[in-house]
Amino acid sequence: MLLAIDAGNTNVVFALVEGDDIVARWRIATDPRRTADEYAVWLHQLMQLGGQDPKSVTAVVIATVVPRALHNLTVLAEKYFRQTPLIAGRAPLEWGIHLDVVEPSTVGADRVVNTIAAHALHSGDLIVIDFGTATTFDVIDYTGAYKGGIIAPGINLSLDALVAAAAKLPRIAIETPESTSVIGRTTEEQMVIGIYWGYVGLIEGLVTRIKAEIGRPVKVIATGGLATLFERHSKVFDMIEPDLTIRGLTIMWHRLAK
Template sequence: MLIAIDNGNTNVKFALVDDAGKILQRWSIATDAKRTADEYAVWLDQLLRMEGYSRTDISDVIIATVVPRALHNLQVLSQKYFGTDALIAGRPPIEWGIALKVDEPRALGADRAVNAIAAQALVPGDKIVISFGTATTFDHIDADGAYRGGSIATGVSLSLDALYEAAAMLPRIAIEPPPGSSVIGRDTVGQMQIGIYWGYVSMIEGMIRRMKEEIGRPVKVIATGGLAALFQRHADLFDRVEPELTLQGLARLYATRSDRS
């Protein structure tokens, strides 16, 4: 079986994938570049055993990372505890296999390229993938599966943190939709919830509209990332929500690797 690892800015997500490419289990842990391979192994070993698996069931590891300084310890984890050299998404023998039609392909985050691979397999035609993570990203993948570009905005959690840290009188609040649809709050917490939630809904609506106008063809919208479910109640925003899109993309990328017998 395969362990797929999505090393993001906020969390590291692990998926256990069977030989048919199906995700069997999914776990996550806070990103910490100082976390050692041994610490990862103890944590992961316990989770595998809880689900009836063991480290000996793992034959391969694939990693996508946007945190380069955390990669080494994940590679050591793969070598020391799974007995295999990890495949790194975007590097031989596991290069993307899709066209990256942007000015600086090497600067594109691995998660966004992997999302494009998964989106192309799930939805025909042009796609917009919106990923809600540390940043909120909007990406266009055309009907041929080529990555055409996108945009990057501040993530929801990051915006809330900035409010709390920069404004002395504002409290730290949970990320949740405000009750009802009013955008005129009556207290500080309610006003913050409204500003963050409906502000982001308006940004999402506006970005989707502008991107569709620029693309000029029918487009499907896919949402992913940890906070995608926060906006899922607005059925008109997205055509589908795929919380595990990056892990799905890693499983598909692994299946196409050039050294596979």
């Protein structure tokens, strides 16, 4: 059984993978100060509640964009699962794809792993939109090369900045509006419209510009926790892959194992 760990800026996702099947997944808020012991108590309890035996883990693979979290995740793997973890992008788990950008070493591990998964699962030119702390747009050509992309503030980050900077604005939940009207009648409605429909405009506008620049048919893949939020009111996505990063880590592990 493979334990795949995706450490992002907001959450750390742990997934148990058997073959190609994700049999369980759990997430916890990212905190670089969290110790291996704390991870172990939390994770072992959840595994046991789900009928999973921690001893069934025979490999651990980690992708992280939070360098400070890596040490404790490594200790977790070594101390509590008796496994030396493989780190995505480091020998022997190198990327194995061409990063066709000016500074390849600065590309986030999650973005490269998403690229690997997207190309393995879908043919042709691709755009991967990942809705996380930041919203990233990654461009992958038909050969599987990473060509670059866009980094925009995440929707939660945008809302937090708005509320923090405007004393009288309330904190609201981000949700799909029932109405397609863009004229709000209350302060809360106007905030939802501004955040939600403003973000739809950002997504659709940037995808349109990327497609025009590529000049060939392109598939758009969405991933991340908030991807489904925009599915109802926008036709920009060709498909949603909620577990794209975990899929990528699994693909990398299988390639190495072979």
